[in-house]
Amino acid sequence: MNVIETVRIGLQGIAANKLRSGLTMLGILIGVASVIVLMAIGNGASVAVTASIESLGTNTLTVRHGTFSGDRDSTRTQFKDLTVDDAVALVDPILAPDVVSATPVVTAATTCTFEGSSYSTSVTGTWPSYFDASNSPIGTGTPLTADDVLNSRRSIVLGQTVIGELFGDVDPLEKTVTCGGVPFTVVGTIEEKGSSGFLDADDVAVAPLSTVQSKLTGYGSLDSILVQASSSETSTAAESEVTSILDQRHGTTSEANRDYQVLNQAALISTVQDTIGIFTVLLGAVAAISLLVGGIGITNIMLVTVTERTREIGIRKAIGARKSAIMTQFLIEAMVLSVIGGGIGVLLALLATRITIADVTPVIVPSSVIGAFVVSVSIGLFFGSYPANRAASLRPIEALRHE
Amino acid sequence: MTPVIDLQGITKVYGSGDTEVRALDGIDLSIARGDYVAIMGASGSGKSTLMNIVGALDASTEGHYALDGISIDDLDESALSIVRNRKIGFIFQSFNLIPRTSALSNVELPLVYRGVRRKERRERAIAALASVGLADRMHHMPNELSGGQQQRVAVARALVAEPSLLLADEPTGNLDSRSTGDVLDLMGELHDQGRTIVMITHEDDVAAHAGRVVTLVDGRISEDQRNSA
Numbered sequence: 001m002n003v004i005e006t007v008r009i010g011l012q013g014i015a016a017n018k019l020r021s022g023l024t025m026l027g028i029l030i031g032v033a034s035v036i037v038l039m040a041i042g043n044g045a046s047v048a049v050t051a052s053i054e055s056l057g058t059n060t061l062t063v064r065h066g067t068f069s070g071d072r073d074s075t076r077t078q079f080k081d082l083t084v085d086d087a088v089a090l091v092d093p094i095l096a097p098d099v100v101s102a103t104p105v106v107t108a109a110t111t112c113t114f115e116g117s118s119y120s121t122s123v124t125g126t127w128p129s130y131f132d133a134s135n136s137p138i139g140t141g142t143p144l145t146a147d148d149v150l151n152s153r154r155s156i157v158l159g160q161t162v163i164g165e166l167f168g169d170v171d172p173l174e175k176t177v178t179c180g181g182v183p184f185t186v187v188g189t190i191e192e193k194g195s196s197g198f199l200d201a202d203d204v205a206v207a208p209l210s211t212v213q214s215k216l217t218g219y220g221s222l223d224s225i226l227v228q229a230s231s232s233e234t235s236t237a238a239e240s241e242v243t244s245i246l247d248q249r250h251g252t253t254s255e256a257n258r259d260y261q262v263l264n265q266a267a268l269i270s271t272v273q274d275t276i277g278i279f280t281v282l283l284g285a286v287a288a289i290s291l292l293v294g295g296i297g298i299t300n301i302m303l304v305t306v307t308e309r310t311r312e313i314g315i316r317k318a319i320g321a322r323k324s325a326i327m328t329q330f331l332i333e334a335m336v337l338s339v340i341g342g343g344i345g346v347l348l349a350l351l352a353t354r355i356t357i358a359d360v361t362p363v364i365v366p367s368s369v370i371g372a373f374v375v376s377v378s379i380g381l382f383f384g385s386y387p388a389n390r391a392a393s394l395r396p397i398e399a400l401r402h403e
Numbered sequence: 404m405t406p407v408i409d410l411q412g413i414t415k416v417y418g419s420g421d422t423e424v425r426a427l428d429g430i431d432l433s434i435a436r437g438d439y440v441a442i443m444g445a446s447g448s449g450k451s452t453l454m455n456i457v458g459a460l461d462a463s464t465e466g467h468y469a470l471d472g473i474s475i476d477d478l479d480e481s482a483l484s485i486v487r488n489r490k491i492g493f494i495f496q497s498f499n500l501i502p503r504t505s506a507l508s509n510v511e512l513p514l515v516y517r518g519v520r521r522k523e524r525r526e527r528a529i530a531a532l533a534s535v536g537l538a539d540r541m542h543h544m545p546n547e548l549s550g551g552q553q554q555r556v557a558v559a560r561a562l563v564a565e566p567s568l569l570l571a572d573e574p575t576g577n578l579d580s581r582s583t584g585d586v587l588d589l590m591g592e593l594h595d596q597g598r599t600i601v602m603i604t605h606e607d608d609v610a611a612h613a614g615r616v617v618t619l620v621d622g623r624i625s626e627d628q629r630n631s632a
Contacts, residue, residue: 005515016503315499318460319560320488320516322481397460400499 006325010332013305024301025341028376031291032345033352035372038287040353040362042280046273047363052201053269059235060133061227061242062263063090080250080259081221084209089245090227096241098234101129103226104209108216110180112166112205119165123156123179123205125212126226131157131190133228136204141173141188144208148187152210156184159204160192179205182215235266284368291372294341295379302334302387313391314399327392334384335377342376405472407567407599408434408457413466415452415622426452427463428622434601436567439594441613442603449622451572454603458491458570459483471567488516492561496573498553500545506532506556507541513564531559535589551582558589569593571602575609587612 014021065082083104090102106125111118124130128144131137138157148155156177163172172186184207193201213219229238239262252258306313313326346369353362415427426449434440444450455461456468459475468475471490478486492513493499500509510528519527532541535555545553554574561569571590575583591612594600602613610616611630618626 009515012504311499312501315501316512316516317484318458318487318493318499319513320484320564322484322516324481325516397455400460400495 003328006328007332007336009329010336013309013329013333014336017305020301020304021337024297024337025344027294027297028291028338028341028379029294029345029348031287031294032342032372032376033349034287034290035284035375036346036349036364036368037352037362038283039280039368040349040364041357041360042276042283043365044360044362046276046280048360049272049276050269053265053272054135058135058232058265058269059229060135060265061229061235061239062265063225063227063242063246064261064263065221065223066259066261082225082260083222086246086249087222087225089249090225090242092245095245096238098230098238098241100228100230101133102228103127103129103133104222105130105224105226106209106212106217107223108180108212110216112162112177112179114166114172114175114177117166117168119162121162121203121205123207123212123216125207125209125217127209129228130206130226133226136190136193136206139189139191141186143188144206149208149210152214153208154182154184154211154215155187155208157188157190157206158186159190159202159206161200161202162205163189179207180216182211184211232266235264239264239267288375291375291379294376295338295383298334298337298380299383299386301337302330302384303390305333306330306387306391309391310394310399310402313394314396314402317394317396318400323392326394327388330388330391331381331384334388335380338376338380338384342373345376346373404436405469406433406435407438407471408432408601409467409469410457411467413453413456413463413468415449415456415461416464425622427456430466430622430624432617432624432627434599436599437594437597439590439600439612439614440602441610441616442601442619443605443607443610443616444619445605447621448619450603450605450619452622453619454570454572454601457568457601458493459486484516488513488564490567492564492566492569494554494557494561494569494571494574496576498545498550498557498577500553500556500560502545505542505544506537506548506559509545509556510541510560510563513560517564527563528559531563532556534562535559549582550578551585554578554582554586555589558586558593562593567599569598569600571600573604574602575604575606583609 063082087102087104090096090099092099103126107122108125109120109122111120112123127149128146131143141157144155144157147153156179158172158177166172166177167175172189175186176183177186178184190202190204227238227242229235242262246252246260247258250259316326349369350364353364410430410432413427413430414425417424417426430453442450442453452461456463459470470486473486475483475486501512507525507528510531511524514524514527529538529541532538535558537552537555537559540548540552545556548556574590575586578586587609590600590602594614602609604610613630615627615629617624
C-alpha cells in the first residue's frame with residue numbers, strides 16, 4: 001500500500017462530492033487570501049508613509065523655534081530666538097561629531113504669481129545646503145549658491161507642484177515669478193518627490209535666506225534649523241548633541257523651559273512603522289480567525305464524510321485495509337482540500353494585491369504568503385486528523401452493518 | 404493436512420449479567436481444504452456471529468480459532484487486517500461494492516491493500532473479472548450493473564487475492580432466482596477448481612448446492628451432515 005495509491009483514493013473521494021469539497025475549500029481559500037491581502041495592505045501603508053517621510057530626508061533633524069507643549073514654564077520670561085549663529089554653532093566637529101551640516105530656514109507664506117496665474121505657497125529662505133539636507137535633488141537648472149546668499153540675489157528654485165500651478169507646460173527656467181510683491185528669477189527646479197497622503201513634498205519655493213529675510217520676513221527668529229546627521233543610524237546621537245549645544249546657548253535649565261524642539265525623522269519613521277505594524281498584526285489576526293473557521297469547516301465536512309462512508313470504511317477494512325491505510329486516506333482528503341484551497345487562496349491574493357485599495361498600494365509580505373500556505377496545510381493535517389482517526393477506529397462489523 | 408478452519412469451543416457472549424446473551428455456545432468445527440460448507444440456521448441462531456468470527460472481523464469470548472494453521476486468537480487489529488487480506492475473500496448479501504468506483508477498481512482493491520504493483524494488479528483483476536464472465540463490464544460503476552452482475556464482481560474481488568477461504572454471507576439473499584442460479588453455479592465451479600467455500604444461508608435449496616451442511620440452533624451445532632452428490 002504505497003502513498004501514491006492512498007493519494008489516488010483520497011482524490012477519488014474528493015471528486016465524488018465536488019460541490020461540498022468546493023465549499024469546504026472556499027473556507028480555507030478565503031482565510032488564506034485574507035491573511036495575505038490584509039498583511040499586504042498594512043505593509044503597503046507602512047511603505048507608503050515611510051517613503052513620504054523619507055522624501056524629507058531620513059538623516060535630518062529639524063530644530064524648531066518655540067515649543068508644542070502647552071505647559072510652559074511660567075517662570076520663563078522670554079524666548080530666545082533661533083538664530084543663524086545657533087545654526088553655525090551646531091556644526092562643531094568636537095561637540096557634535098555626528099552633525100554634518102546645519103541649515104537655517106525661514107518661511108514666508110506668500111502668493112506667487114506668474115503672468116496671469118497665482119498660487120499660494122510658502123517661500124523658504126535658506127542656504128544652499130538645504131537641498132542636500134532635505135533630500136531635494138535639483139532637476140533642471142542650478143541650485144542656489146553661496147554667492148546668491150551673500151549677495152541677497154533674487155533667485156528662486158521651485159518644486160514641481162508650484163511649477164505646475166504657475167507655469168503649466170511652460171519651461172520656468174529664467175522666468176520671473178513674483179512672490180509677496182518681490183520679483184524672483186527661477187534658476188532651478190527640484191525633481192518630483194511625489195506626494196503621499198498627508199504631505200505634498202513638491203509644494204516648495206526655495207530662495208536665499210538673506211533675500212527672504214530682507215524682503216519678506218524681516219530679521220526675527222529662524223523658523224527652524226535643518227540639521228543633517230552623518231547617517232540615519234547616528235541621528236539619535238546627533239539629536240542629543242544638538243540638544244546639549246542649544247541648551248547651553250539658550251540657557252535652558254530643564255526640559256520644561258526649552259524654547260525649541262527637535263524633530264527626528266528617523267525616530268518619526270520608526271514610530272509610524274510601529275503604529276502601522278500594530279494595525280497590520282491586528283488585521284492579520286482577524287484574517288487568521290477566518291482561517292481557523294475554515295479549518296473547523298474541514299473538520300465538520302470530514303466528519304460528515306466519515307459518517308456517510310461508514311459502510312465503505314467497513315468494506316475496505318473487511319478486505320484488508322489496515323487502520324493506517326484508512327487514516328491516511330481521510331487525512332489526505334483533508335490535506336488535499338486545504339492544499340488546493342490554500343493554493344487558490346494564494347493565487348487570488350496575488351491577484352487582489354495588484355489593486356490599489358484606498359490609496360494604498362498593497363505590498364506583499366513574502367513570509368505571509370509562505371506562512372498562510374503552510375498554516376493552511378497544517379490546518380488540513382490538524383483538523384483532518386480527528387475525523388480520520390475516527391474513521392480508522394471504526395470496527396469493521398459495525399461499519400458493515402451501517403446503512 | 405491442516406484444516407482451513409479449526410474452531411474449538413468458540414463461545415461469544417454479548418452483554419453481561421441479566422442482559423447476557425450467548426450468541427455462540429461452544430462451537431467445535433473443522434473444515435478441510437476444498438470443502439464446500441453451508442452453515443444454516445434461523446435468525447438468531449448465531450450464524451452471523453459465527454461468520455464474523457470465522458471472517459476475523461470479530462473476536463470470540465472463549466475458545467480457539469486457527470485459520471489455515473495460524474492461530475488468530477491473540478492477533479491485534481493490524482495483524483487481523485493482514486489475515487483478512489491474504490486468507491479470506493468476502494462475499495456479502497448486499498454486494499458491498501464501493502460506490503462510484505469501477506468494477507475493475509473494486510476488484511483491484513484487495514491487491515492495492517496488499518501492495519501489489521499496478522501492472523500486475525490490473526492483469527490479475529482483469530483475469531478475475533473474466534473468470535466470472537464480466538470482462539466486458541469492467542469499467543462500469545456498481546450502479547450501472549444488475550444485482551447478479553454486482554454479486555459476480557464481488558466474487559471476483561473475493562477471488563483476486565487467491566485466499567484460502569471464500570466466505571459468503573447470504574450471497575443470494577438479494578438476488579432474483581435467475582441471478583441466484585448464476586451465482587450458485589459460479590460457486591459450484593469455484594468448488595470444482597478446489598477452493599474452500601463457507602456459505603451462510605437460511606434457504607434449504609441454496610444449502611443443497613454445498614457438499615456439507617452445518618445447522619446451528621441457539622448457538623450450538625445441531626446437525627452436521629454431508630450431502631450425497
